[in-house]
Amino acid sequence: MAEEKLPTRAEDFAEWYNQLVVRADLADYAPVRGCMVVKPYGWALWENITAWLDREFKATGHVNAAFPLLIPMSFFEKEKEHVEGFAPELAVVTHGGGEKLEEPLAVRPTSETIIGYMYSKWVKSWRDLPLLIVQWGSVLRWEMRTKLFLRTAEFYWHEGHTAHATADEAKEEMYRILDIYERFCYEEAAIPVFKGTKSEAERFAGAQITTSIEAMMQDKRALQAGTSHYFGQNFARAFDIKYLDPHNTLQYCETTSWAISSRIIGAIIMVHGDDQGLILPPRLAPIQAIIIPIYKNDAEKTTVMESANRIFKELKDAGIRVKMDDRDNVSSGFKFNDWEMRGVPARVEIGPRDVEKGTVALARRDRPGKEGKSFVPQAGLAATVSRLLSEIQDSLLKRAIAFRDANIHEPKTYEDLKKIVEDGWAFAYWCESAECEAKVKQETKATTRNIPLNQPDWEGTCVVCGKPAKRKVYFARSY
RNA sequence: CGGGGCGUGGCUCAGCCCGGCUAGAGCGCACGGUUCGGGUCCGUGAGGUCCGCGGUUCAAAUCCGCGCGCCCCGACCA
Secondary structure (H helix, E strand, C coil), X not given: CCCCCCCCCCCCHHHHHHHHHHHCCCEEECCCCCCEEECHHHHHHHHHHHHHHHHHHHHCCCEECCCCCEEEHHHHHCCHHHHHHHXXXXXXEEEECCEEEEEEEEECCCCHHHHHHHHHHHCCEHHHCCEEEEEEEEEECCCCCCECCCECCEEEEEEEEEXXXXXXXXXXXXXXXXXXHHHHHHHHHCCCCEXXXXXXXXXXXXXXXXXXXXXXXXXXXEEEEEEEEEEECHHHHHHCCEEECCCCCEEEXXXXXXXXXXXXXXXXXXHHCECCECCCCCCCCCCCEEEEECCCCHHHHHHHHHHHHHHHHHHHHCCCCEEECCCCCCCHHHHHHHHHHCCCCEEEEECHHHHHHCEEEEEECCCCCHHHEEEEECCCHXXXXXXXXXXXXXXXXXXXXXXXXHCEECCCCHHXXXXXXXXXXXXXXXXXXXXXXXXXXXXXXXXXXXXXXCCCCCCEECCCCCCEECEEEEEECEC
């Protein structure tokens, strides 16, 4: 079963990623163009992600529901910018039951339109508001170039759609969700992100305000890890979502939508992984600790397994997601590499020598090799492992923050900016004109990522044109 | 959609230029043994419409034509 090593990240980051996704057993290529099969290990990771988010959404008053996969084509025509944004990537069903359909049906690329249509039927009174619904499912966009998890034709996500009586309430909702996303990234995924507002050019099709959280990958490219949009009355007017206010006056609703997709798994891979493979943050890892029993013969096997089984039960009872690797047909060296590839945070090795001494070898995934390996007593192992897991969680976040901050620079001149975005992010004053943004994009391939919220009252000059600027923006090449 | 490359066991590829005998290798897979504290080793075995269609020829994985598919670069992309 000896397999070749992964390409290193330095050699070829893109290839490192491609191979890792498959070899870590997260996903496989599907027979359908641009689509992926999420394998059980990858789905278990996704379930841990969704479980946390679902809990947070419910805790803030949201409820789940399901809307149709197919959307009448005409729905897309109703919001001008929305149709322009999504028409090129729609997959369309033209036949059903062997006959040509009267109106073609689009496979949903996102559900603002059909949910907007339903909301117009459901909302009559100010008492019906706010309406806070989340849909968990998948959507389809005919992307030209795909990559597992990062940009697949079909991908998994949740999409929240809310309707409110006032603009303030809707904006508050947008920011509330953005905060949940931010907390998820820091606390669960150990990924530092910047919250901010998208430029007009980068805004969601049909939105008045688009906010995002942006993360830096190890190749220093930016990944939008989540978005939260405020639509104003755009969709409410397009779909006629109106209510009677307490003064018996007809008003349009203010709506929002927001999403985190399975792309976040790509971010976890690219932020934490190393040349040995995946490194999963303990709070999300499907398997937090792997036990590898080591023995030479049946007699040793009996004694070692006795201890290994006892340890397994102790860890499991302590609430640790633990697995025993009792495969007989591969060497322990192979097992070490195998579980490192899969990113399991903690490894417990137990052999005859350990049984004798009452110890185990405990290895931490974030520090491969001898440095991360120590011999600890079997007594109290569950507590030791729990402590180690939370230490790894913290250390991953600290490492990611240090890496990110070391690769963000503030350009003084446009020439500086060009150099910086070759291999990092630039944080710079920007006059907020589309011209300057387009110029940077064309000349450097870097786009504006977002304009961080709550900037102080500072004054400077646009790094591109030199005109006065009041806010700074991140420029980076993105996924 | 423009530029380049490639389609041969599950995977990576050799063979093709210069047509010929039973189509090969490594990895993976199955079985047996050996090993197991950092990707064991040995043996046996299963597994192939050589992308498709048509043509040339006594003979095509190999030459010619058409088609299809995939990958990379560019364009495009909440």
